[in-house]
Amino acid sequence: MAEHIVKRRLDYEKPDFLISETALTFDLFPEKTVVTSVLLVKRQNTKASHITLDGEELCLVSVSVNDKALSSDEYELNASGLKLCIDCDSVELKIVTEINPKQNTSLEGLYYTQDAYCTQCEAEGFRKITYYLDRPDVLSIFTVTIRTTDAPNKYLLSNGNLVKRYKEGDTDIAVWHDPHPKPSYLFALVAGDFDLLVDTFITRSGRVVNLELYLEKGRLQQGQHALDSLKKAMKWDEDTYGLEYDLDVYMVVAVDFFNMGAMENKGLNVFNSKFVLADAKTATDEDFFNIESIIAHEYFHNWTGNRVTCRDWFQLSLKEGLTVFRDQQFSADMSSYLSTRISQVKVMREHQFVEDTGPMSHPIRPDEVMEMNNFYTVTVYDKGAEVIRMLHTLLSAEGFRKGMDLYFARHDGEAVTCDDFVDAMATANNMDLQHFRQWYSQSGTPLIAVSKKENDLAATTEFTFTQVNPKTADQKEKSPLFVPIVAEFLDTSGKVVDAPSLTNSSIIVNEQHNSFSVEGTNLTPVLLDKFSAPVVIDYDYSIPELLHIIRYASSSYAKWDASQRVFSACIQARYAMQISNATPRGDKLINNRNTLDVQGVLSEYANVLVNADIEGDVLVELLSLPSTETARTGLKTIDPIAFEDASEYVQKSFAEHIGGHALACLSASQVATYQYSVEQVNQRALNASWLKLAVLNEDTRNAALLEIEQRYIQSDNMTDRLNCLKVCQIENIDLFDKLMSSFEQEFGHDAVIMDKWFGLHATTKRVDILAQLDLLRAHGQFTINNPNKVRALIGSFAFYNTLGFHQKHGAGYKYLGDYLLDLDKVNPQVASRIVTPLLQFESFNEPYKSLMKSQIERIFTSKGLSRDLFEKASKALTSSAN
Numbered sequence: 001m002a003e004h005i006v007k008r009r010l011d012y013e014k015p016d017f018l019i020s021e022t023a024l025t026f027d028l029f030p031e032k033t034v035v036t037s038v039l040l041v042k043r044q045n046t047k048a049s050h051i052t053l054d055g056e057e058l059c060l061v062s063v064s065v066n067d068k069a070l071s072s073d074e075y076e077l078n079a080s081g082l083k084l085c086i087d088c089d090s091v092e093l094k095i096v097t098e099i100n101p102k103q104n105t106s107l108e109g110l111y112y113t114q115d116a117y118c119t120q121c122e123a124e125g126f127r128k129i130t131y132y133l134d135r136p137d138v139l140s141i142f143t144v145t146i147r148t149t150d151a152p153n154k155y156l157l158s159n160g161n162l163v164k165r166y167k168e169g170d171t172d173i174a175v176w177h178d179p180h181p182k183p184s185y186l187f188a189l190v191a192g193d194f195d196l197l198v199d200t201f202i203t204r205s206g207r208v209v210n211l212e213l214y215l216e217k218g219r220l221q222q223g224q225h226a227l228d229s230l231k232k233a234m235k236w237d238e239d240t241y242g243l244e245y246d247l248d249v250y251m252v253v254a255v256d257f258f259n260m261g262a263m264e265n266k267g268l269n270v271f272n273s274k275f276v277l278a279d280a281k282t283a284t285d286e287d288f289f290n291i292e293s294i295i296a297h298e299y300f301h302n303w304t305g306n307r308v309t310c311r312d313w314f315q316l317s318l319k320e321g322l323t324v325f326r327d328q329q330f331s332a333d334m335s336s337y338l339s340t341r342i343s344q345v346k347v348m349r350e351h352q353f354v355e356d357t358g359p360m361s362h363p364i365r366p367d368e369v370m371e372m373n374n375f376y377t378v379t380v381y382d383k384g385a386e387v388i389r390m391l392h393t394l395l396s397a398e399g400f401r402k403g404m405d406l407y408f409a410r411h412d413g414e415a416v417t418c419d420d421f422v423d424a425m426a427t428a429n430n431m432d433l434q435h436f437r438q439w440y441s442q443s444g445t446p447l448i449a450v451s452k453k454e455n456d457l458a459a460t461t462e463f464t465f466t467q468v469n470p471k472t473a474d475q476k477e478k479s480p481l482f483v484p485i486v487a488e489f490l491d492t493s494g495k496v497v498d499a500p501s502l503t504n505s506s507i508i509v510n511e512q513h514n515s516f517s518v519e520g521t522n523l524t525p526v527l528l529d530k531f532s533a534p535v536v537i538d539y540d541y542s543i544p545e546l547l548h549i550i551r552y553a554s555s556s557y558a559k560w561d562a563s564q565r566v567f568s569a570c571i572q573a574r575y576a577m578q579i580s581n582a583t584p585r586g587d588k589l590i591n592n593r594n595t596l597d598v599q600g601v602l603s604e605y606a607n608v609l610v611n612a613d614i615e616g617d618v619l620v621e622l623l624s625l626p627s628t629e630t631a632r633t634g635l636k637t638i639d640p641i642a643f644e645d646a647s648e649y650v651q652k653s654f655a656e657h658i659g660g661h662a663l664a665c666l667s668a669s670q671v672a673t674y675q676y677s678v679e680q681v682n683q684r685a686l687n688a689s690w691l692k693l694a695v696l697n698e699d700t701r702n703a704a705l706l707e708i709e710q711r712y713i714q715s716d717n718m719t720d721r722l723n724c725l726k727v728c729q730i731e732n733i734d735l736f737d738k739l740m741s742s743f744e745q746e747f748g749h750d751a752v753i754m755d756k757w758f759g760l761h762a763t764t765k766r767v768d769i770l771a772q773l774d775l776l777r778a779h780g781q782f783t784i785n786n787p788n789k790v791r792a793l794i795g796s797f798a799f800y801n802t803l804g805f806h807q808k809h810g811a812g813y814k815y816l817g818d819y820l821l822d823l824d825k826v827n828p829q830v831a832s833r834i835v836t837p838l839l840q841f842e843s844f845n846e847p848y849k850s851l852m853k854s855q856i857e858r859i860f861t862s863k864g865l866s867r868d869l870f871e872k873a874s875k876a877l878t879s880s881a882n
């Protein structure tokens with residue numbers, strides 16, 4: 001067991017040695033694979049006399065330097081590496097190790113499941129394969145030989161181009177060569193039997209690229225959407241950024257056992273099969289969307305990540321933030337801008353803002369890391385993308401492209417830092433980005449308080465922006481950031497007034513206080529349109545102002561944002577009322593919201609929706625309530641059960657006001673055969689909203705339930721069927737149970753589809769939910785070794801089953817605690833993700849807070865804890881002590 005030590009960004013030192021060439025030979029056996037590594041080592045620092053190679057959980061067989069075998073007193077070996085003397089400028093190092101892929105349930109390094117070998121090396125998994133300089137700034141040219149005796153027809157894959165494939169007796173051999181120098185985290189090997197879907201792409205300079213999709217046997221037709229997505233992504237990156245693919249073959253392998261979504265290994269992406277396989281019958285619109293976006297994400301990494309990589313892991317957002325931004329741009333171009341942007345903003349508000357209020361708060365470029373796997377976070381990825389997006393807003397599309405061009409011109413083939421990226425943007429645009437850079441070093445969500453003061457004489461309105469940067473678990477001192485706030489101002493007739501003080505439609509807030517004057521009075525400000533910065537706007541909107549925005553704002557996004565505020569205000573008002581009933585002195589909890597006439601507001605809002613001329617794609621968004629995380633904005637702690645009750649009350653009341661109208665709005669089922677198109681996706685989403693509201697409305701409820709059952713049976717696609725299940729999950733448990741059994745009968749054989757079934761069961765409101773979870777864990781499709789199953793069942797429960805998880809006596813928390821301690825032994829990376837809901841104890845009232853915390857204490861003190869869980873549990877306990 002390697003120790004639990006903290007590494008710091010500022011301690012970075014250049015490597016003393018480089019590895020110019022790496023030749024690996026794998027003799028594959030499930031329980032004993034022999035890895036022979038021949039490294040051409042070059043000394044960089046002439047003062048260095050020893051090299052320390054990273055290695056974990058390896059069995060060392062032999063080491064030799066320039067063909068001379070070392071005896072065991074000529075090197076030092078410990079749980080984290082191998083140290084030996086190199087006192088010259090260039091040596092050939094040969095290292096033989098043995099590993100056990102079958103026993104490797106962590107799914108990091110080389111592992112064997114479902115009769116196939118697979119690797120996952122990012123971030124620091126390569127050291128579980130062989131001793132190496134396992135750091136991203138050591139780039140090497142790899143040649144890989146794969147040898148196996150156990151299956152004549154297997155595919156033997158690695159990065160780059162296939163040099164030869166041949167037989168020696170009964171040994172099958174493949175040799176691969178990757179001409180592009182790369183760090184070890186981009187290495188990949190896959191060996192196994194698959195069905196192969198192929199196509200070609202011709203780059204704009206006329207090169208032919210073979211596209212190869214490797215799928216589980218019998219699933220060939222389910223790969224077409226992924227393949228189509230890949231071609232769209234390749235074309236888009238040429239058109240948008242002038243970036244072409246650079247090898248003769250691009251391979252994508254889908255596997256069922258995988259820790260994350262997918263991995264961008266050079267020329268050989270490995271994917272969670274959930275993000276590859278799709279057809280109308282088995283995948284939802286959301287699945288189709290995610291596949292397109294993740295295929296694109298991994299493809300885009302070929303330039304932003306692989307050709308230009310990270311100097312050290314603290315720079316992770318260099319590749320992830322940028323690549324997420326690029327995949328977001330792509331998705332917006334391929335499907336609806338509005339729904340794409342809204343789903344990104346939801347990730348920010350529901351997950352990233354939450355992360356920043358908890359013990360794991362960190363800047364997009366972290367300063368301290370114990371376990372790197374813990375930093376593949378919504379902060380590094382999604383907030384990282386928002387920071388890039390702000391640059392794009394500030395520099396415009398053309399300026400941003402100039403910056404990208406310069407970034408590649410300067411750094412192709414290098415391992416660089418976030419500062420290098422911002423430097424390229426600044427130089428290419430001749431712009432000072434010094435203040436902006438602070439987004440990379442400061443954690444937390446800025447709160448921008450906005451107030452207005454009217455000057456009747458001059459007929460102007462002054463808006464004052466006050467930036468508050470609350471301290472976070474990791475940083476006490478904060479300073480004002482550079483925040484672009486896209487804004488417009490509506491007059492009483494709903495017209496946008498001229499505001500010359502805006503630059504690029506943005507107000508720049510860059511000090512503690514900034515003021516702006518706008519012509520006119522009685523103005524309604526529309527602030528942070530399109531979520532132009534990852535901040536919270538605190539402006540005391542009245543309900544009439546919000547409805548004014550929903551009627552008249554020029555931006556559909558702004559309408560949605562205003563609608564979220566309307567609902568949130570109602571939920572908070574109802575919640576305050578409930579809490580004050582329970583605790584007599586709770587009257588001052590929420591100023592003036594508790595006097596809100598919730599029914600009146602919902603009725604008026606419903607009226608606006610029915611009468612204003614709102615396009616279908618906007619309407620879908622305006623019909624849905626905010627999540628708890630959004631609705632509770634501004635409340636430091638909540639009682640999760642009371643808050644859920646309040647939210648349900650508002651949902652139901654809204655249905656009473658608008659739901660009568662809902663059944664009539666449903667479009668006939670089976671309008672056309674399923675197609676994944678913008679129009680159809682929107683139509684299905686709208687139908688789902690209407691169905692839900694119709695069921696929640698007493699008058700239409702029975703008719704709607706009949707409709708649901710019929711639609712479930714008749715539908716040709718998973719989207720409609722899942723939507724039906726979700727509605728009866730809330731409102732009619734008997735029908736739900738009936739349809740769920742029929743679902744199981746139909747799809748019980750298919751591991752990928754059954755994740756949806758596990759997820760639905762795990763989020764059902766029932767008093768015996770914990771006993772249900774026990775039963776589900778015994779289901780034939782469930783195994784603790786498969787991260788998708790664990791996430792679908794245990795993850796969905798912990799993240800989304802509010803009533804089941806937050807039980808008065810802590811039984812839900814204990815259930816998760818017990819499970820995590822078992823899971824940590826099998827797969828620490830997955831355990832460390834699912835612990836997240838427990839880390840947030842500071843955001844809840846008693847008794848929830850103490851009960852959650854006691855589970856974290858229990859995890860923290862348990863023996864043999866992984867570095868992953870140790871880091872999170874210890875942070876949670878220290879930050880709560882402060």
Ligand code: TRP
Pocket residue numbers: 120122123258259260261262263264297298320376
């Ligand atoms: N780099 C991958 C991506 O964002 C994600 C990744 C990081 C990953 N670590 C992983 C994937 C471990 C699987 C397992 O595309």
Ligand code: ZN
Pocket residue numbers: 297301319320323
């Ligand atoms: Zn990525």
